[in-house]
Amino acid sequence: MIDKVQNIAAKISSQRHLVALRDGMASAMPLIIIGSVFMLVANFPVQGFTDWLADIGIQTFLNKASNSTFGIVGLAVTFSIAYNLAKHYKVDPLSAGLLSLGSFVLLTPILDNNGFPMQYLGSAGLFVGIIVSLITTEIFKFFVNRNITIKMPETVPPNVSRAFAAILPGFFIILFWFIIMLLAHYTGIDDIHALIANTIAKPLSVLTKTLPGIIFVIFIQCFFWMFGIHGANVTGPIIEPLLLQNSDANRIAYQAGEELPNIITYEFLYNFVFSGGAGCVMALAILIFLFSKSKENKTLGKLSIAPVSFQVAEPVLFGFPTILNIKMVIPFVVAPVVTTLITYFAMDWGLVGKPVGAVIPWTTPPVIAGFLASGGKISGAVIQIITIAINMAIYYPFFKMDDNEKLKRELAD
Template sequence: MSKINNILENKIMPVAGRIAAQRHLQALRDGLILTMPLIIVGSLFLILGFIPIPGYADFMAGIFGEAWLSKLLYPVGATFDIMALIAAFGIAYRLAEKYGLDALSAGAISVAAFLLATPYQVSFLPEGAKEAILVGGAIPTALMGSKGLFVAMLVAMLSTEIYRFVVQRNIVIRMPDGVPPAVSKSFIALIPGFFVIAIIWILRLIIEQTSFASLHNIVGELLGKPLGVLGGSLIGSLVAVLLIQLLWSCGLHGASIVGGVMGPIWLSSMDTNRIAFQDGQNLPNIFTQQFFDIFIYVGGSGATLALVIAMLFWAKSQQMKQLGRLAIGPGLFNINEPITFGMPIVMNPLMIVPFILAPLVMVITTYIAMSTGLVAKPAGIAVPWTMPPIIGGYLAAGGKVSGAILQIVNFVICFGIYYPFFKMWDRQKLAEERGVSSDKNLDGNGFTA
């Protein structure tokens, strides 16, 4: 056991700590969080539009007219379809904060740069019309949503780095001390903003001369598809979950660190499912944000709700009984820090084994259940990760009971994995409470019998 601790402390933890402190990953994570309230609000309207009650659609049509669904889904488009735009602002804002720059100006410049990098739709052919109608540079909403998310991320970081480069070299216009701070900051951002816009403009002109035609096509081909395949595959998802659990085992927030990279992929998959769900089509993706938040991490990272229940009803030691009573409330809302740091699981070689094993097993079982059609795939509804079990599974599956049943099955699997390790740990704590020496009453594995 000491060898495992040494590996965790001396090999994994230093590397993981440096990754966790990387400012670009932190900005990516924190900037994407800015989109979540809007997506959740949009999901509420999406749920209202597709409540699985027989006769619900006819009832609503009788009261509000035949176009009730399209009107009800207006807020869905207004929230989901600006995901990339909000991310462009949020990521640049958070990255500028970490550099000590004017975050508001950096965010605004990033949005302008993202729009500049996006090809406008200059004409369209209305249904039934013979000729295309010219319009004044209409912004394609598809590229403002999940399809433009990768470009938004790259442009946000590039624009902020250019902004930082210019400001740190003092190539700015500084106003006298008597000028209000808001006015002074806007003038400081003038020259950096010009450099950002000019560079993105030149970049767009160059790309337009290639076969790709736009930055969105380049990112989609060279970055989006490979990452999408990685994030949308069973192997890639198992690797992501393994990294999350290993980081948590070292005391680092694995979900935030890995989510900074995988989050955009899973959000894009979620939005693709959302569009298919609205149109009544088959859902194309299994691995979305809700796949992990709702079906894998029942009780939080590590799926520790089963462990909390074991503590609550089967613990013999007072420490485990008390911890179970303290952790059950947060655990029902998928908050497991009391268990992770209170048991502890962090740097605990015995409990790390089920902590890593349980989520990996559930990724496999959940994938099998959804790929075979036994359970409905995530419907693209942004169910908050704090949603209690059973309710969360029902909503995430688009109002299908199979989603709730799958959560129950996953809970039982987790309980079976955690229970033997928990009993060994509980016996050790009970022996300590009874004053049994650490070199007495030990079983063959080095734990108290």
């Protein structure tokens, strides 16, 4: 059973297109986090501070810095997915990335003033960017591997030779997307982004727009983690683009002073729900550190409390262990589900501030992460303290049973 699950998960997580998608999203994360910092500064929930920023004319520029980083994530992901997939195929990644960018812009509708809709350069363009980058790179690889390129003499510098080698594949790639654009136009579709959103993104969004959907995702992640497989790596390529779209929608609403549309966002799952990492093991790490009687757990507690505080869960996952430990399945799954329910309804009822769209680095310690992700609201920190305390109660009987067993073994030796 374990071998079968591990084999299936390994095939999924190592599939080249999913790996390129995962790595491409990761490459864009610095832009997202930098943009989130500028957005938090520009809209920090202290009226006197934001009024001062507005009076001196800085707030507009801070928001522009956010829009110029977080707001171009669609463009960035389009380039980086193609780049990473081309590297896997050992073809010129720079040419593949640039051709994907050109194809993406070609498919993006033009406004009456000859500008581009800003939302499609950002998270709203993610799904078209993903599709374009994957298909473009496959076409590029097809031409290059069959030597359907312009070959230059060996005396020509390599960078010039690579540029000329991309001309023929690039022409057919742009021609391919040009034909797709024309076919769409003459069938009454002038916005391919909207078409993709309605046919692909909207059905998938049930996983990240609804409470049952995100609980299902959590179950899947916990299931793979229990077999020693990084659950987020398996589900990430599918759900993270959707979660980032939700975060970006909240960011735009927050900057405009409007009601935040989403509770379930990237930071909701990775900052509010998984405190300490997979299985909400921050609670277990605190129990091990404070209440262990066995020498083994006392040592583990001292070694693990610092890394787990920064969301590095591996010392507890593999050292306690919780991975491949049937006795820990119940708290490992129940804790994040309970945390999700409590946090979701606290936000839905207005007791806790919703995530404002600021994507917080995953290594940010709990409580601080909740404060920042909710836009500097104390309620965001308080809900994390409450859920960690509840998770400690969930983990306690299982921790105590394990600690007693280890203590008995040590006394018997």
